[in-house]
Amino acid sequence: MVEIVRTNDLVxxxxxxxxxxxxxxxxxxxxxxxxxxxxxxxxxPRRILVPEDHLRQARRLISEAGLEGELRHD
Structure with missing residues (x-):
């Protein structure tokens, strides 16, 4: 599992x-x-994790939703 987002925002x-x-x-x-x-x-903060083999698709979806700024860049 790979961390993709870390936030305190429950919504x-x-x-x-x-x-x-x-x-x-x-x-x-x-x-x-x-x-x-x-x-x-x-x-x-809470962390959103996804399997490594889904990482690229998850990052793309989040970016397309206009939330690219929330993505971790580690």
Whole structure:
């Protein structure tokens, strides 16, 4: 799994998860439990991860949705 987005924005997380799942791209939202433990203060951002073999397609979809600025460039 490769991290593609890191954010505290719950609406963005939900949108990206839906976008990727609708394209049949497996997606994992990491650190959701850590965020809940720290009281949702935003100290620990959540991460969107996709399998490496779906990375190019996921990046393209996110870019086409106008959210290229949210992509990790690691």
């Amino acid at each position: 963005l997380i939900g949108f990206l998860q839906s976008l990727l799942q609708n394209a049949n791209i497996p997606v994992l939202v990491a650190d959701a439990h850590m965020s809940a433990l720290e009281g949702m203060t935003g100290a620990f």
